[in-house]
Amino acid sequence: MINFQFHMPTRIIFGPGKLNELGTTPHLPGRKALIVISAGGSMVRHGYMQLVQTLLAQNGAESVVFDRVQPNPVLEHVTEGAALARAEGCDFVLGLGGGSSIDSAKSIALMANNPGNYWDYMPGGTGGRQVPPNPALPIVAIPTTAGTGTEADPWTVITREQTREKIGWGNDSTYPALSIVDPRLMLSVPPRVTAMTGMDAFFHAVEAYVSRARQPSSDLLAQQAVSLITSFLPQVVKDGSGVEARTMLAWASTAAGLCESLSSCISHHSMEHALSAYYPDIPHGAGLVMLSVPYFRHLTRYVPDRMVDLAYFMGADVDAMPAKEQPLAFVAALEKLIADIGLDDLTFSAYGVKQSDMPKLAKNALETMGGLFNLTPTQMNERVVTEIFEAAYR
Template structure:
């Protein structure tokens, strides 16, 4: 019953909430809007909608639109330089997790010296303290995947060393977040599934984490339940707003889980895959390894009761054995048409898997310390090998 709870984010949740942005007390008068290099934010009229809200609020803005699906250090550096040059006094991350994560890192570097990797506390990062308060961050999510609107974390890849690492501080919690499911109806079915499973695994990992507590458990089980009952519906019909509402809620709850508990080594293993192969969507990588990963823990005897409760939350109400969770998980993947993903389709080879294991331990090895059972490098390699197609 011992826990720390600190999630200092004002969240506006619900359909049409972006239209209320101009009514909020915003943290500055000039914003750097951080979006992806893709076309969807503009093509769907979302950027125009945001700019209209800022115009109503009397806030000027400049757009930085180079963010990749797996955010890169070079773009953090470039975005921070633009924020300084334009004298922006806050940052808006607008889009999926990559845009919001990049906005957080840019906000840090807009007010601090050196390189962002100076402040990263894992891998080759120097782990220096963030001395100056970052620019305030407004997070407006158009996807339901990372929960980054409700946590302090930013996952950035240092492309020259293939290090994909999550970092965060109390000062990188968003000042304000908007979760508007109406912005999510244009997401294609496959990406809806990838993002939804990312949210799911934030909660399943947070629930199995040895730091899990009564508060994180509340949010995790509700998120798992909402995804189990609604993700396949959102995949089947992207305009089903009831399903979108519930998956978006699960995503935000999972972000709170990330703040109160945290990920375990499943995320380390996936980050290493997509660090070497940045064309691999994060959610897809998690799906690929998930059956073998959770089977390992189901057979370990370390968290039987929790796996059963997760299976029940996922919809297998009669669950009584740890492997029931794996069965429920695979069934949901089948219903969402993502149960046959292949690593080889993204250029991953069997021969490089041992090196990827080393990368997972080097970059985010701390997540292995909160696993419910010890995962050796041999176990990790076996998970990759069993997942390989």
């Protein structure tokens, strides 16, 4: 932990009402934006997209809208979005919405300024492992969920449907140049989506805390994110109308995104990517929740001190437990949190996952996102990964 790099180039404007600064900030990175939103229509229904266009115009910027993004973004739409950005002469890309829209904006920004196919640059699976010759167009991120933290990291996750590969990637140019985090935009998020996205942020922080890439600054941010999410996520799931509680969750999500920049996720995310690559109807946060208890129970024996820390961060009465049981306090606290936010009803079988799929999911996780296994604090082979998938199956 005494050898590390600290690199965080994104300017973050944070706080309720801060979206209005899009209309006045001198840090807008261009004059014509491709606005990337989901195909679901929520950004239009809530008026967020129209407001962003108005604010950009106030700041002297034109805009074009790309509205094809799916909950699990796909390669085809990255290609389409990049072609639109080039055809319209856009000089920056603005992601508005959840992690899917912002991740897509990052990938579109890369391909708007580079030749070939996006998959040429993927480092795993069937990816071409090439280095992009040019940086991405500048990116602006405006999240409307408290979950992915993608506003504070360079990572973008895209699925290649033909081969069922869901791969995370990023470089220095895919950090947003500017992120505006306005918790008021999150007041409209439904309880179940709030719960799932909140748990995505939770696991970003937890994984960063046990990762081999951890460092002192990521540890501090992870501690705060875990504590805030444990305290505020059940409250917001019960009543999402409070700006103060939404603000605490928004900061926890951004802090967890910073953890992804300064430390890293581990193989828990690799396994979920395999799961939702085969079953794209599974929300990312739901997949993480369904895998989490057996995954972290397995990890407990390898990083017991870190697991005890995490239990403390969650407010567990660790000192009342026998010493040998204390590392499992985190798993118990995790199960309680999942129940408190109403996600203990999630099952693989409800999404159509077959028990016979477990070996191929394990193989996919290791082949497509093997890099995160290298950052996991123990070696995990195909047999171990299969066993964790099987233990998670209900």
